[in-house]
Amino acid sequence: MSDPVVKKFMYINRRAPYGTIYAVEGLEVVLIGAAFEQDVCMAFVDDGVYQLKKNQDTSELEIKNFSPAYRALGDYDVNRLYVERESLEARGLGAEDLMELTYEDEDDDWAEKPSVKIVDREELANLIAEQDVILNF
């Protein structure tokens, strides 16, 4: 049998976490897709950066706070979460406002490493250009 084809997948998240179903469904697709052992990363732009905001509290909205599930991404080998710097700045947010998401690096004695990387628009454009498959949520 030939080696399985591994493609570069990027899931781009553009919407706020609550109010529409895109963010939670998009995350679910990422978690399901992880079973296919592709080269997966996620990008957070526009209101999508709010998805990674720490201390989310949905009690007033009466819907489930699904943000803890982003912390499971490392277990699913989704270790690269790119956040666009311009989108953060336009919303008065910085790195310190985001959840501290980590993964354990199998090739480095399971050292815990950060998954979130803040990149500027130009870097993100280059990353997007490298992908084989792009899914927008």
Added chain:
Amino acid sequence: MTLEVSGKTYETDEEGYLADLGDWSKEIAEYMAKEDDCDLTENHWEVINFLREYYEEYQIAPAVRVLTKAIGRKLGKDKGNSKYLYELFPYGPAKQACKYAGLPKPTGCV
């Protein structure tokens, strides 16, 4: 669908997973297991309790690959492998154990 345990009725989905996580009790887990001809031992409970803790922390039921890896890390390599877990839960460790744990069907499970 509904489930009746000790005279009380509980909502479930069409595959028998509890609709409301808050309804869960050990008794319900034992009842569900009995329906599947499965006797819950200490080893089963270890996995069920692990899943409940995982859900509490991450708000998702882990896929079987993730469960296997995480069990290995927590309970040791002799338990963190699919042979051991499938012996305990022949219908699929994530699928069957999540059901007994009162969790939804694992994400990524078809």
